[in-house]
Amino acid sequence: MAAPSTERSLNFDVIVVGAGLMGSCAAHAAASRGARVLLLERFDLLHQRGSSHGESRAIRDTYPQPHYPPMVRLARRLWDDAQRDAGYAVLTPTPHLDLGPRDDPNFRAVVASGATELAPTGAAPRPAWAEAFRVPEGWAAASSELGGVIKATKAVAMFQALAAKMGAVVRDRTEVIDVVAGKK
Structure with a gap:
């Protein structure tokens, strides 16, 4: 046009x-x-x-590069502002789960960026949803509450x-x- x-x-x-x-x-x-x-x-x-x-794209704040998590956290606040201004939601907050070799430098960096490393199977505390996953031997899981799905x-x-x-x-x-x- x-x-x-x-x-x-x-x-x-x-x-x-x-x-x-x-x-x-x-x-x-x-x-x-x-x-x-x-x-x-x-x-x-x-x-x-x-x-x-x-229908969907993921958003998360767990990255091994240290400059990404603060940008994503700011972006989440800006998403909330935009949704408020629009009067409807396009982002559904969900927990985010990362899995990786326990000693992998990228996985360790994700944990250092603010993700919570989950205790091994059977140990407490573990979120109820984490029971649905079997983490392979030598691997670990880390969760973050700042995940989400974007329409x-x-x-x-x-x-x-x-x-x-x-x-x-x-x-x-x-x-x-x-x-x-x-x-x-």
């Missing part, structure tokens, strides 16, 4: 190319901070060609609607074929 001629003369602070989950979140975040935002999508807004569609397509639509409500211009069927640096 071609942009009306009046939009061609508009100046934007932020132009986001790609209106999947990441792009739509970025447009919402920029618009919520007062930026003039243009969100462009090559296909229809809720197309099925990328990874931002379907991906519904989340994309939510962030696009919130961005538009905050003044972002959202355009689908608009292919970006070149980016040229301009003068300010």
Whole structure:
């Protein structure tokens, strides 16, 4: 869909190319901070060609890289804010379980990032849901309460609607074929 001629003369602070989950979140975040935002999508807004569609995507805060868990914890607060603003939920909080070789450096880093290592089978305390898993010999399990399941397509639509409500211009069927640096 071609942009009306009046939009061609508009100046934007932020132009986001790609209106999947990441792009739509970025447009919402920029618009919520007062930026003039243009969100462009090559296909229809809720197309099925990328990874931002379907019923579920997982979110977790257990990563071996130390910079990820704090970002995910902040993101969870921002998800809660967006859902409150939208008036409906797209993220269902669930416990998250990681399994791995007990001495694996990545598994140890997950535990160090804040996950709780579960006691061996038969030892206390263990969450009731952990009884459903048999952990292989030499392996361990760690749990976190900051897991969740995101309804991906519904989340994309939510962030696009919130961005538009905050003044972002959202355009689908608009292919970006070149980016040229301009003068300010």
